[in-house]
Amino acid sequence: MVNETRVEGDLGWMLGASFRAYAKAAGHLLSDVPGGPRGYQILTAATSDTPANQGTLAQQLGIDRTVLTYLIDDLEAAGLVERRPDPADRRQRRIVATDKGRTLWEERQTALRTLESRLLSVLGDDAGTFQSLLCTLARHLNSTDHTIDLCQVAEDLM
Amino acid sequence: MVNETRVEGDLGWMLGASFRAYAKAAGHLLSDVPGGPRGYQILTAATSDTPANQGTLAQQLGIDRTVLTYLIDDLEAAGLVERRPDPADRRQRRIVATDKGRTLWEERQTALRTLESRLLSVLGDDAGTFQSLLCTLARHLNSTDHTIDLCQVAEDLM
DNA sequence: TATTGTTATACTCTATAACTATA
C-alpha cells in the first residue's frame, strides 16, 4: 500500500469521507430540489403512507425543528409538499407530498438508485452486504435511546 | 417491523445518521481537544511517520484550506502540533505532533477504539466485515479522481 | 506566473429564545 495514512483507519474518517462524497454527488443530482439532499429526504418521508409530523421528521433526519420549518416552507412554496393539520391533535402538521412532489420523487429516486450502485460498485458482490449492515447500524444508532447511551459511554471513557 | 419508514432505505440517510451519531459521541469524548473530532483527525495525521502538508491534509479530511489554518492554529496554541517548513519546498508546512500531542493522541485513540466497538456492537460478528468494506469504500471515494467521476455521473443522470 | 499558506471579510447555516396555537 503506497499512500497509507493513519486517519484512514478511523471510523469517523471513513463515515465522514463516504458521507461527504455521497452528499457532493447527490447534491448535483438534487440541485433543483429545494433543500437539496435534505429536501429530498423530507420528500421521501412525505410520500409515505403514514406521513410524519415535523417533530418526528426532525428527529429522524437529524435536523433542528426550526431549520426544518424553513426547509418545508421552500418545499411547500415549490408545490411539492403540503402541511396537513392532524385531526386528532391540531397542533401537529403531517407533511404530505403533492402529486407534483410524488412525480418528482419517483423520477429522482430512480436516478439516485443508479448513483448509489455506482458509489458502491467498488465493493463488488459485497455491496448488498454492506448496505444491509449499514442499514442495521443506522437504524440502531438513530433510535433516541442508543444516542443517549453512546454519549454516556463517551463520558465514562474520559 | 413497526416503525418502518421510507427514508431508512436511502443510502444518504444511512450514512448521515451513522455519521451524526458517531460525531455526537466522539464529540463528547474529544470535547477538550481543540477542534473536536476534526482536531483529533489532524492530530492522527500529525503522528504519522510521513507528516502531510496542509493542502494534502485539507483534501484528505474534506476541510477547506482556510478553515484548516484556524484548526491548526488552535492545536499549535495548545502545544499539540507544530508547523515545520518543508526543507525541499519552503512554502509547504508539514504538520507534526509534539510529544504532548502524541501522548494525548495515544490516550484518546484507546478510548475511541472502545467507543467504536460499542457503536458497531449491534452488527455482532459482522462488525469487522463492515469496517473493512467501509474502509474500502471511503478510500475509493476520497480519491480525487473518483469524486470528479461521481459528480459527472450525477450530472449525466439529470 | 503558479502554488502554499494566511488573513480579512462576507456569507450561509444553525441554534437560542420568545411567541402563537392548541392540548
Next chain:
DNA sequence: TATAGTTATAGAGTATAACAATA
C-alpha cells in the same frame, strides 16, 4: 402547564477574495 410549530435574532461555521512568501 406542557407541547407543536413559527419567527426573529444572534451565533457558529464556512467560503471568497486579496495578500505574502516561495517556487
